[in-house]
Amino acid sequence: MMGLGLEGYDPDSQRDLAAAFHIRVVEDEQHIPSHQHRKGQLILALQGAITCEVENAMLMVPPHYAVWIPGQLPHSNKATPSAQLCFLFIEPGAVTLPDRCCTLKMSPLVRELILTLAARTREQMALPATARLIDVLFDELPQQPQEQLQLPVSSHPKIRLMSDTMAEEPAAWQTLTQWAQHFAMSERNLARLVVKETGLSFRRWRHQLQLILALQRLIRGQSVQQVAHALGYDSTTAFINMFKKGLGQTPARYIAGLSMTSR
Known part of the structure; x- marks a missing residue:
């Protein structure tokens, strides 16, 4: 200190x-x-x-x-x-x-x-x-x-379980269909619950979580390819496109900008 x-x-x-x-x-x-x-x-x-x-x-x-x-x-x-x-x-x-x-x-x-x-x-x-x-x-x-580097969550047990599990295993839990089957409820009802509790659609909510997880891993020194794989993306290009849509820059440019600011 x-x-x-x-x-x-x-x-x-x-x-x-x-x-x-x-x-x-x-x-x-x-x-x-x-x-x-x-x-x-x-x-x-x-x-x-x-x-x-x-x-x-x-x-x-x-x-x-x-x-x-x-x-x-x-x-x-x-x-x-x-x-x-x-x-x-x-x-x-x-x-x-x-x-x-x-x-x-x-x-x-x-x-x-x-x-x-x-x-x-x-x-x-x-x-x-x-x-x-x-x-x-x-x-x-x-x-x-x-x-906008925040993920809306709530105390609702289903939303909390989804956010905690997807943070730990992002590649394994990606779709609304998976979660609807896990909770034994319809996709429509689960989609409505996500919007009610977070204010975002499931897709936008998942992407916001992925941005946060991606930044955590990139800052720790993982490569763009490693992060894309860890988040379950079929291609590095698809991950880069998601990241750029969310933060306005490619992962490489974003991390390079952070490094230049620290000099």
Whole structure:
């Protein structure tokens, strides 16, 4: 950890308008079970990625994106091996940000402001210069665009089973027909349930899950061909087309863009 460090810092008891911490995940993978804070929390991925789960959604945060978690919202986090993250805790009402959990694309300026704040010591936090830095950060944060790197889920047992199983075995569980047979219900009724619980058709919902799974694997260093095979695609071209439709770029260009931003 860098900057203040999380040791001895309780975000719910402190009244700092903003406090940031640089975190390195030293374990193979780190999972933080469901919890909540009085303060809002922004989790910026610097290297690796983090997946955040809230009641009705799973959000994927690749490098140089961030997940915004409003105060008092229960959430759990899972970081990829050797991930580097930056936590930013924000006092309620200090800045206008969305009232729901979402993924934000961070500009280089906002990223550097957060990293600069994370490097400040406790003594430096009390200086007027730090207050001015926070003012600029709060001016810029509301301007960061939202990205559609989230999967709507629900507490419905069928939807939860589908999302959990398809995340573990994406190549084995791909079709609405498979799931309808598994649940002993008609495809029409299952399709209606998916729309009711997630707001998306089964096809769009499955593709959104596949995008999240693909990013997780690509960030871990798997090749495009390996990811296409793991997700059950008959051809690498079909997978590339799905990825480009969802994120606007081919997998290779998307990952190359993340690497260039980190330099």
